[in-house]
Amino acid sequence: MAIGLGSGAAGWLLNACGSPALPPSPTLAPTATARPELPYLVVARGATEPEELVKRALAALGGIERFVKPGHDVIIKPNISVGYYGYQYAATTNPWVVAALVRLCKGAGARRVRVMDFPFGGLAEEAYTRTDIKGQTIAAGGEMEVMSSLKFTKLELPKGRDLRSCTVYGDILKADVVIDVPIAKQHSLAQLSCGMKNLMGIMIERQAMHFNIGQRTADLASGIPIALTVVDAVRILRDNGPTGGNLNDVQKIDTIIASADVVAADSYAATLLGLRPNDVAYIKAAVAMGLGRSDLAVMKIEEIKVGG
């Protein structure tokens, strides 16, 4: 009996540590065709214009054409969670990263490229301007949209294990392509605020998420079709996130991460903040639900050095 128990325990342990068998393919990206010949995740680094980093990362991932087709209605969802500080404080997505994606999408023939978020601190109109995302988006040919309370709609989350439904901005669900453009930040409860956490911006009542933030963030992500995730790590916020405000907490590492799998992108971003992916509750929950991969060691990752 002891041997039986022992082998049972060993088997359980082996499974808990993650087997070396092929992981399930991500279920989050219906618009991005799986392309095994391309890298699963691309990291572009270089002390150069953020726009250049984004272009090179997307090119290595198969080009924007892999995700955006002519005539598409595209929504870019950056992190504009607060309207308190300029982009240098790394609380909100770098405006040139957003602009680069707007230009790429327009270049691929998108009919309309909208950029939007629903700040939790301050109002959208002010936040869009103070973060400079409005200025750069319009210069790039995109539109800013204020998320009107009129258009929020109930979303059922059949894959959700704790959260079974929520109220989100309807247009996100109706768009042809949703591009998640978070900035990598420290977060006091979630440890990391990145791609999946960024989706909270499309919810209207978010307080309840905090009661079980790991599982509920993954539950939310299970219901939102994200085609592409581009993590802004040009500057990252190492402490006092997610609102920031102290330049001493900002670290400029001139990095862009791109992947069709938001879980993988978040996993890599976690390492930039000195975290192990599976230590972040919402990444662990997402992997358990089969939403994506966190096994960076066996993932096909292409690292690009850009510029001088």
Add this chain to the structure above:
Amino acid sequence: MTPKRWKMVRKGVQYVALGAFFALFIASRRGGWAAEVVNAPMRLDPLGMLANLLASRTPLAGSALALVIVLLTLVFGRAWCGWLCPLGTVLDIFTPQRKLQPIFKEPARLRSIKYALLLITVIAALFTNLTLLIFDPLTILFRTLTVAVWPAIDRILSAVETALYNAPLLQDPINAFDKVARPALLPDTPLYYRDAALFAAFFIGLIALNWLAARFWCRYLCPLGGLLGLFSKVSLVRREVVASACTGCDACARLCPTGTIQLGKNGASDPSECTMCLECLRACPRGGETFKPVLKPAKLQPYDPSRRQVLASIGAAAVGVGVLRSETAARRDDAHLIRPPGARENDLSAKCIRCGECMRACPTGALQPALFEAGLEGVWTPVLLPRIGYCDYSCNACGQVCPVAAIPPQTLDDKRLTVIGKAYINTNRCIAWADHRDCIVCEEMCPLPEKAITLVESADSPVKLPVVNRERCIGCGICEYKCPLNQAAIQVYAIGQSPS
């Protein structure tokens, strides 16, 4: 110009002035027009500016704009009332046209109420009390628009939009409408104001008085009308009856909106009551009246303030202020009397003209009309209610827009350092402290670069616990606003107070 033309011109001017007032109201928001432009109507108001000057003992450059209206009155009498006053125009719109004159027998001295109200307001101002400015016509109209009318229109429009949005064909036009209307005209998230029904009822009541007599408010009650009326005693251009042409028919008296044409006195009218509407010119078939420069002061009327009335008003003001300041609110501040940034130290009560510009400009609806937090003396001055709206860390609109700098204008950097209150956590309610569950929303929301809420890990608790660092806290209230409980476990109290 024919009298009929004059009426068209006057109506045109009235509607343009009302339109301008309304446009400035709409633009009185953060991100709207320049502050000195949007608060111009308040600074044009001689009653508000005079009372503020007397109460605050602080001359303000911007208040000099009111001299324009004083000058207008010294030349053209109560032309403000007949041509420019937005409340007057609203009252004209809601007047039963059939019968303008009182349905009751007008007591000879009824019109003295406005003089009494004026005198008590001015004398109370000498005692640094401005409570009676709640009866100024411009503040009435602006406050009512802010607190009752515009939010109600927003609610109705939103309900219609939401209902129509179900029809797929209508979605694009509704989106287009929303893009134009929000946030430029209507807020993008709904704003709520305390006691909106009370304000609405007061305003509707005021309009309803028109059914007793046209322009009831202007004739009998308006203190600004009283002030301009006093100036009009020596105004230059006045109505005069042309004795040779007048046959004593009562055509003019019937059409006078303030009912000041007295047939018994050969059709003479009191310049202090005449709003220069020129309707009498239109009514008279024989050219029996004219408007011309007259240099002698107007005759005194039975309802004009007599020496006795002035003394009685001084007494009433003294008694009133004395009683108001015997209230408990004068002894200790209510713990929930959180004032806009910089206002508490700036002697708000003695400066605030109760106009509501700050409440209109506040983007989160944090500033609300005080009911009793500041005692009866402070009724309808601004108080910040964090549970309704937080003080946005990126906003300094209230100080910019205040016409009398009762809320001092501050740079955003200075305002971010100004303390208006301090937050306290009730550890018997807090989800983390009392229920041992994860939350930390308050810490997450704190906007300070060095957060005023820190999370501590304790051996006794499976979850992180929020603790307020009161040195850093500025009292913005976003923590209280976002707390997920139905009664916030973290609350902001006015400075100097602690939970009892």
